[in-house]
Every structure is written in structure tokens, then in C-alpha cells.
Amino acid sequence: MVVRVQRDDFDIGREMDALLAGRRDIGGVASFTGLVRAFSDARNVGALTLEHYPGMTEKALAAIEAEARERFDIQASLIVHRFGRMEPGERIVLVIAASAHRGEAFRAAEFLMDWLKTKAPFWKSEETPDGPQWVEARAADDNAVERWS
Amino acid sequence: MKLLYFAWIRERTGIHEETWPLPDGVTSLRDLVAALAARGPGFAHAFADLKQVRAAVNQETAKLDDPVSEGDEVAFFPPMTGG
Numbered sequence: 001m002v003v004r005v006q007r008d009d010f011d012i013g014r015e016m017d018a019l020l021a022g023r024r025d026i027g028g029v030a031s032f033t034g035l036v037r038a039f040s041d042a043r044n045v046g047a048l049t050l051e052h053y054p055g056m057t058e059k060a061l062a063a064i065e066a067e068a069r070e071r072f073d074i075q076a077s078l079i080v081h082r083f084g085r086m087e088p089g090e091r092i093v094l095v096i097a098a099s100a101h102r103g104e105a106f107r108a109a110e111f112l113m114d115w116l117k118t119k120a121p122f123w124k125s126e127e128t129p130d131g132p133q134w135v136e137a138r139a140a141d142d143n144a145v146e147r148w149s
Numbered sequence: 150m151k152l153l154y155f156a157w158i159r160e161r162t163g164i165h166e167e168t169w170p171l172p173d174g175v176t177s178l179r180d181l182v183a184a185l186a187a188r189g190p191g192f193a194h195a196f197a198d199l200k201q202v203r204a205a206v207n208q209e210t211a212k213l214d215d216p217v218s219e220g221d222e223v224a225f226f227p228p229m230t231g232g
Contacts, residue, residue, distance in 0.1 A: 039184055050231070055223060056208035081231065093232055113232060121205070122231030123156035123208075134157050137228035146203055 001069070001105065002078040004060040005052060010075040010080050010094055019078050019096055026075055028102035030109040032095050038088035040135070046127040050083045050092070053121035057081070060120045064112060071148075074099045079112060114144040150184075150219055154195070155226035161195035163180065171219040178204055179213045190209065201227055 012033060021024055036048045061079050068077060076098040080138060086092060093116070097108035124135040154162045172184045186196040196202060197226050202212075204211050205224045217223055 053153070053155060053205070054232075055206070056205055056224070059208055095190070111152055117232035118229055120231045121155070121208075121226060121229055123227060124230045125156070135229065135230045141232075 001062075001065050001076070003045070003058060004063055004080045005054075005057050005061070006080065007084045009082070009094075012091075012094060015034060015078060015080060015094060016096055019076050019126045020098060023076065023098070026098045027100045028105045029096060030102070031077075031106040032093075032096075032109050032113050033091055034093040036086045036088045036090045036092060036112070038092055040126055043126075043133075044128060044129045045088065047085055047126070047134075048085045048092075049085045049125045050061060051123045052081075052083045056121050061116065064119055066098065067115065068108045068112050071111065072097070072099070073101075073104045074108045077108065077112070079116065081116070081120065083122065083123040114141070114148060117141045118145050150217070151222040153222065153224040155218050155224065157223050157227060158195045168217050171217070176216055176218075177213070178206070178211055178215050178217055178223070181211070182225075183193050195225070203228055 038045055065077055065079055070093040074097045078096040080094045082092050095109050095112040096106045120139050125132050126135060150169055150171050153166050154164055159165050175181050175184055182196050186193050203226055206215060206217060207222050
């Protein structure tokens with residue numbers, strides 16, 4: 001299992017290759033990549049700055065990954081989450097789940113994303129025409145987490 | 150104790166990280182919030198709506214009635230918005 005918090009961009013192909021190097025027990029790999037979008041609700045977003053809680057972030061991501069391994073039959077997994085300033089189109093987060101079969105890989109990847117949205121200590125601030133705005137937590141994200149409880 | 154503030158709570162208190170002596174009579178997070186809110190207008194503003202405030206004690210998510218003691222690392226922040 002791999003958990004990383006970093007300022008720099010990541011290469012999805014390299015991350016997947018490194019995670020699966022030498023494995024012969026994997027039949028399916030599901031990945032999700034989150035990007036910065038140029039609009040949020042009704043407002044334009046010039047860029048995004050992600051603040052986090054160094055120390056707790058790594059622990060929280062490791063706990064989320066451990067929970068995914070309890071719940072799903074996955075053989076390898078990865079979470080890479082960026083912090084700092086990012087412009088529209090840039091990658092923010094990558095999750096990968098690998099399993100003998102595709103169903104568990106798909107489900108685990110979705111679970112990892114749902115949980116890290118509300119359980120990992122990151123906060124987004126958007127640059128808007130009216131100045132910087134902190135993103136508010138979405139009820140939809142809470143509902144997404146409840147789905148798994 | 151070590152106190153940390155993030156996102157708009159950091160902006161309102163004007164502090165990211167500080168060392169603060171545990172005040173007399175403070176045994177829970179709830180007590181600590183009340184003591185902090187009394188430190189000035191910025192702190193009062195930061196803790197005005199506790200429904201919007203989350204906390205961690207020693208880097209684990211905590212509830213308002215959880216205990217705190219000298220030597221703890223306590224962080225205050227809004228609901229998380231990662232991903």
C-alpha cells in the first residue's frame with residue numbers, strides 16, 4: 001500500500017507501473033484522477049489552493065486505505081494527494097485499487113475517493129472574481145460516505 | 150499544549166500554530182473552545198458557530214466532549230474538503 005502527500009504533480013502511468021511491478025495476482029486495476037475544474041457551483045475558478053495538516057494527513061490516508069483493504073478484496077492500492085496552488089486542468093489526487101477481479105477494484109477505488117473527501121484533513125480555497133473563497137463541505141459528500149457505513 | 154488552526158479558522162484567529170498553557174479548569178475540548186473564544190474578537194469569530202468547527206486531538210478526529218490535557222496537540226479546522 002502506498003500513501004503520499006506532495007506538492008508536485010504525479011505521472012499516472014509511472015505510479016501504476018511501480019505499484020504493480022512484479023505482481024502476477026492482479027486481474028484488474030481501477031484508478032481515479034481528480035482534476036481542478038475552472039468552475040464551481042456558479043462561479044469561475046482561476047486556481048485552487050489546498051491546505052493540509054502535515055502528519056495527520058498521512059495518518060488519515062493510511063487509515064482510509066487500511067479500511068478499504070478490510071472491506072474489499074484488493075491486493076494493491078495507492079493514494080497520492082497534492083497540496084499547494086493548482087490551476088484548472090491540473091491533477092489533484094490519484095487513487096488506484098488493484099484486485100484479482102474488476103468488481104472489487106472498481107468498488108474499492110470509489111470507496112477510497114468517497115472517504116478521503118470527508119475524512120482526510122485537506123481544505124480547498126478557490127480564487128474567484130470576488131477574491132479567495134473557502135470551499136464548503138458538500139452534503140452530497142457526506143451522503144456518499146454514509147452509503148458505505 | 151500545542152494548538153493548530155487551519156483554513157478560515159486560521160485566518161480568523163490570525164495564528165497557524167502556537168503553544169498555549171492549558172487553562173485552569175479546562176478538561177474537555179468544549180472547555181478549551183470556550184477559553185479560546187474568550188481571547189479576543191478574532192477567536193470569538195472563529196468559534197462563533199461550532200457546527201462549522203471540527204477538531205483533532207493528537208492528530209485523531211475528536212468530539213467536543215473528548216478530554217484534553219497538557220501536552221496534547223489540538224487542531225481546529227472546518228469540515229474537510231479534499232479530493
